Amino acid sequence: MTAKRHYRNPFGRRAFLLGSAALLVANPGLAYARIIKGELPWWPGAGSPPDQVIAGDWVFFTPEEGALVEAMVDRLIPADDRTPGGKDMGCAVFIDHQLAGSYGRSEWLYMKPPFAKGSPQQGQQSSLTPAARYRQFLPAFDIYVRKAYGGRSFVALSDKDKDAILSNLEGGKIALGSVDAVAFFELLLKDTKEGFFSDPVYGGNRNMAAWKMIGFPGARYDYSDWVDRHNERYPLPPIGIAIN
Numbered sequence: 162m163t164a165k166r167h168y169r170n171p172f173g174r175r176a177f178l179l180g181s182a183a184l185l186v187a188n189p190g191l192a193y194a195r196i197i198k199g200e201l202p203w204w205p206g207a208g209s210p211p212d213q214v215i216a217g218d219w220v221f222f223t224p225e226e227g228a229l230v231e232a233m234v235d236r237l238i239p240a241d242d243r244t245p246g247g248k249d250m251g252c253a254v255f256i257d258h259q260l261a262g263s264y265g266r267s268e269w270l271y272m273k274p275p276f277a278k279g280s281p282q283q284g285q286q287s288s289l290t291p292a293a294r295y296r297q298f299l300p301a302f303d304i305y306v307r308k309a310y311g312g313r314s315f316v317a318l319s320d321k322d323k324d325a326i327l328s329n330l331e332g333g334k335i336a337l338g339s340v341d342a343v344a345f346f347e348l349l350l351k352d353t354k355e356g357f358f359s360d361p362v363y364g365g366n367r368n369m370a371a372w373k374m375i376g377f378p379g380a381r382y383d384y385s386d387w388v389d390r391h392n393e394r395y396p397l398p399p400i401g402i403a404i405n
Contacts, residue, residue, distance in 0.1 A: 214364030221261040255356030255365030265292035298345040301337040372399040
């Protein structure tokens, strides 16, 4: 095993500055700067913060799809004595708005072929965006449930039946034709977790209940004094991005 070599920049900061100055003297045109008149577009607190998501009409889901996703996230994260369930935490609202935006369209991902089945570490390798996956899965899943449960929708089933269906979905025991049911379950579970722990400005984690549960300080400016204080409850309430 060879020793690790440390790269040393032969051009130090002083040499770089002197070289830049000499270049500007030799080429005075490079030193020209355009003067911008008027007030700079800056003010305290600026920075394009996200818009506050307000629960109301669905922006991506149909009302029936929204009710179905609410029922599913409420069983993925059921209510207990520490937090409300996924529905009341706004997880479906979070997913709805995310799918209607850049996440749903995979705007920040490379989406060109060829596509091949990737390893678990690589994630999904597909031409389908998250929005397309939901659009493909939800109607197929609704048809399956109604056929299996005498015409009743997933929303109308008992919690026991809902849990059994989701368990079978996760385990690959439900066939939905060309729809990859297991891959969708993994996507839904990931999106639900993100909604549960997200900043409330995005529609989930209502009243910062998840942050309060784990003692997360939220978007506070500085809590470095507490980083190394293990097994101690942070004494201040969490703060979100939105200005109250």
